[in-house]
Amino acid sequence: MLAILTDRPFLSTGYRPSDRIYHAGIAPLTEPVHLRSADGSVHLRLHVRIDFLVVTTPLHPREGEARDVAYSYTISDRDGRELVAWHWHPVGVSAETAPHVHLSGVAPLDLGRGLRALPLADLHVPSGQVTLAGIARFLIAEAGIQPQRRNWREVLAP
Numbered sequence: 001m002l003a004i005l006t007d008r009p010f011l012s013t014g015y016r017p018s019d020r021i022y023h024a025g026i027a028p029l030t031e032p033v034h035l036r037s038a039d040g041s042v043h044l045r046l047h048v049r050i051d052f053l054v055v056t057t058p059l060h061p062r063e064g065e066a067r068d069v070a071y072s073y074t075i076s077d078r079d080g081r082e083l084v085a086w087h088w089h090p091v092g093v094s095a096e097t098a099p100h101v102h103l104s105g106v107a108p109l110d111l112g113r114g115l116r117a118l119p120l121a122d123l124h125v126p127s128g129q130v131t132l133a134g135i136a137r138f139l140i141a142e143a144g145i146q147p148q149r150r151n152w153r154e155v156l157a158p
Contacts, residue, residue: 001132001133001136001156002048002132002136003149004136004147004149004156005033005035005046005136005139005140005145005147005148006026006033006035008033009026010025010027011024011025011026012024015054015064016054016064017055017063017064018054020053021051021052021069021070023051024048024049024051025048025049026046026047026048029049032045032046032047032074032076032080033046034078035139035146036145037143037144037145037146038144038146041144042143042144043077043078044075044077044139044143044145045075045076045077045078045080046073046074046075046135046139047073047076048071048072048073048074048135049071049072050068050071050132051068051069051070051071052066052067052068053066053069054066069090069091070088070090070091071087071088071130071132072085072086072088072089073086073130073132075135075139075143077105081104082105083104084101084102084103084105085101085104086099086101086102086127086135087099087100087124088100088129094124096124099126099127099129099130100125100126100127101130102121102123102125103120103121103125104121106121108120108121133156134158136152136156140152140156
């Protein structure tokens with residue numbers, strides 16, 4: 001599915017049923033992928049990290065089935081400044097464990113005379129579960145990123 005955005009491979013650190021949490025993302029896992037619009041006017045970076053377990057199920061007793069347990073999808077500008085990030089980390093150092101979005105590239109919102117500005121970049125805005133397909137659709141349809149395949153709408157259909 002990520003072939004819609006990049007020719008870089010999608011890799012994971014494991015695939016066998018285990019109690020171990022594996023990680024997946026665009027290779028290399030520590031480097032964002034560079035994206036741009038067809039006319040070159042938009043340059044963005046996308047970093048993807050999905051944490052998952054592989055569990056056995058009655059339908060897949062031998063090879064197992066992947067179950068997401070956390071994710072981070074981060075869009076940055078071409079200089080690496082974070083613009084927006086979708087997170088879900090039920091376990092960890094943050095008190096916010098529900099899926100949320102960070103509007104990192106947004107200036108504090110002026111609430112009027114005499115009131116303190118609302119720092120949107122510091123808030124955990126509730127988002128519900130977000131899929132990688134949803135991020136890809138957003139990048140192409142809303143941000144103007146050039147898809148790598150013409151049939152991206154069919155591939156990314158909800």
